[in-house]
Amino acid sequence: DAKTTQPTSMDCAEGRAANLPCNHSTISGNEYVYWYRQIHSQGPQYIIHGLKNNETNEMASLIITEDRKSSTLILPHATLRDTAVYYCIVRVAQNYGQNFVFGPGTRLSVLP
């Protein structure tokens, strides 16, 4: 699976958009980009995933560059409850022999 690089930490003002970047320059053509987050003392929570096209759901938007070497997770209106560690993972979706490898992620602090 391709490795990812994320900033260690970020701050965001409450009510503003939080833009979390992820670099995955060695991503393969069949690898998806997945985002998870982990709020303190809870299990990681799935947010969104995508292959090539930008994706949006009720939680966030995922913007993937045309060359697929980087992506940005966007929380459009961050709240205090979005304070968490955000993990970007790339892997083949239907790969029975591999698992999700969680790096250190980005610690997002939403400030009042």
Added chain:
Amino acid sequence: DAGVIQSPRHEVTEMGQEVTLRCKPISGHNSLFWYRQTMMRGLELLIYFNNNVPIDDSGMPEDRFSAKMPNASFSTLKIQPSEPRDSAVYFCASRFTGGENGYTFGSGTRLTVV
């Protein structure tokens, strides 16, 4: 859907005792994963099963750790004997490998070995 269910939520035990952690995956999911999380090492995969068969247990720290999945709806992670360095939060996750969807994690078991 009740999600992935883990028990107990908290466990405090004395060094040398046997500890058993339990997990019920989401119905229909055919892969199950055990992770351990500590401040020092982050989230580490211990073992995962596909269709109840262990696929990769290379993350299991040592022989004191064992995991079983007797059927599609239940798995256990056992530590015998437990040591203080085993103190961590243990997460179970499941997914259906036939699709794009990611993992669903349980709420974890916080283990403290004194």
